[in-house]
Amino acid sequence: MASKPKRPDAAPVVIVGAGLAGLACAKVLDLNGISSIIFEASNHIGGKVATTVTDGVTIDRGFQVYLPDYPEGRRFFDHESLELQPLFRGITFDLPSGGRATLSFGEDRIEFAKSLRYISSPSDILNAARTIARSRALPQDGGQVMDLLARSSALRSTIVEPFLQGVYLGEARRVSVQELRFLWDRFRHGGASLPAAGMNALAQQLASSFMESIILDAQVSAVASRSITLADGHTVASEVTVLATSADVTASLLPGVLHDVVYSTVGALTLIAPEPIDLGTSVYVPSLRPGPILTVTDLSAVAPIYNRRAGHLVSVSYRPTGSNAHTTALNQLRATFGPVVDTWELLDVTVIDKALPITPPSSVLRTSENLVGDGLVLAGDYLESASINGALRSGRKAARTVMEKISGVGSRLEPRVK
Ligand SMILES: Cc1cc2nc3c(=O)[nH]c(=O)nc-3n(C[C@H](O)[C@H](O)[C@H](O)COP(=O)(O)OP(=O)(O)OC[C@H]3O[C@@H](n4cnc5c(N)ncnc54)[C@H](O)[C@@H]3O)c2cc1C
Known part of the structure; x- marks a missing residue:
């Protein structure tokens, strides 16, 4: 848990929000020798990636x-010290004939396609494969999976839709083919896992080198081009402010910058x-x-x-x-x-x-870049993809923009993909 440093009156860079996006931004700045101060409204770091341990x-x-x-994740985390606990690389789903079956994403596409025969007809599988293959030519956000697969497809109702519902927390309709492909490949190559100490361990590891710069229980109530104001009226001047809050909070602090995000x-x-x-x-x-x-x-x-x-x-x-x-x-x-x-x-x-x-990132920003005002930079999963990967990426990009603003060049050092 972060200690409670004294609140400064000024800092070169202020970051609002200690979710993964804000922490990734601070981490890249830290690597480049630029110190930032992070104000976090809640009593913990990690934002949506939160863990409690009660009675064992x-x-x-x-x-x-x-x-x-x-x-x-491969850039920012040391997987070994997270002691990742692997899940099976696949899903268990209902069989139309009754009972359940488990499907492995595995590395082998042919074996995977063969195992689908228990739920779907060969023509259904072939149609889906053709659709996915054709989708390579589509632009980003060019087509939604659920619209491309035939409504009658058993593959859609038995596997694809429930899988997407599980990942996107009940909202499968707006998932693009590119997103599904990205996700599928990540599952196939690396599976899914849980850090031994819970998901919040991701945030703890990310912040370990600058924990003393994080101020908890510090809600920012107003943001201007060269300062932020906390809920108790304290003002902090800054050269650049990074707003690493969720889209709804960002929209309330900076009206007119974002379209509505569902x-x-x-x-x-x-x-x-x-x-x-x-x-x-x-x-x-x-x-x-x-x-x-x-x-x-x-x-x-x-x-x-x-x-x-x-x-x-x-x-x-x-x-x-x-x-x-x-x-x-x-x-x-x-x-x-x-x-x-x-x-x-x-x-x-x-x-x-x-x-x-759920709103596609391409429909969120009213401007074309994350620098939205004089010294105001945005970060957050809603800008990239609704995931840990998206939040980290948005934070890394925000750090580049901050450094361009401060020194005229983007980050000289970024964590490398391991
Ligand atoms: C239930 C659930 C399951 C998920 N499952 C997965 C999964 O399996 N895999 C995956 O990759 N992703 C998953 N995600 C998504 C992933 O957790 C998020 O995309 C990511 O953590 C978002 O990070 P962020 O930094 O953009 O936003 P947030 O985590 O929302 O961080 C924003 C921070 O800003 C702070 N803040 C807000 N207002 C203020 C203010 N006024 N002043 C100061 N601070 C403020 C908030 O307290 C918060 O700490 C899941 C999310 C949820 C909720």
């Missing part, structure tokens, strides 16, 4: 995973099951059973270190629509795993509002 159980704020093949909202249940559930280290994305559940994961199987209590730690993400959504999710769990679910202990229910920006 590690709970991330919502089911989240880190993909070790994220190019930006966000998804997601719910998360954490339970303890006395026995392992039948998923191994795979993530189950239900498709054929009606209900709000997006993903089910046996975290104890993936990352035993997450649970020091008896039993298996189960994480469920769900669409929190309707007044009783979490009860409906529990009913769906019962329908899927049987009456044994009544013996599971419900440890935590959390609803995360404004979880992921």
